Amino acid sequence: MSTTHVRCSMATCREAATYKIASHWSGGSFSELKTYGFACADHLGPVFREAEERQQAYRPSPGETIEEIAIYRFEQGKRDRQLQRLWGLEENYRS
Template structure:
């Protein structure tokens, strides 16, 4: 049986936007044992700033469980075949 690679194009999370996502809007999260990026959405180039601002508002209201930590929300450049831990964070602007 031939192994095939799964491919899909993530789309921007902004309402009524049909553009391909270029960025993951996320914050580094840990519970002390594991780490990952907490996903706040995906953004195309046109909506990156508005999606980032919305995610930052949602982050302010997040209540953490004991032992959890979360870093600042930022933009991570999506790259085909790369996992969250391999995504490059864009500099804050």
């Protein structure tokens, strides 16, 4: 059995992910965290901005809601709802 390590989303980076960039996505019958990417401490800025651009370009279907991009402290093996949202960090990167 090997443990899968989630890595930073930057193609050139091999660091383990420290942050998860995601937004709450809900529709008529579902509500989940839509993941846009993972980042190490060095690449949180570029990964966050890239996620923001993709989120803003997305056109939700009628009845779908996608909230603003959020940063969570990523911890291997934790469920989405257990992840801690890092509001203070988001303020630094939001455009």
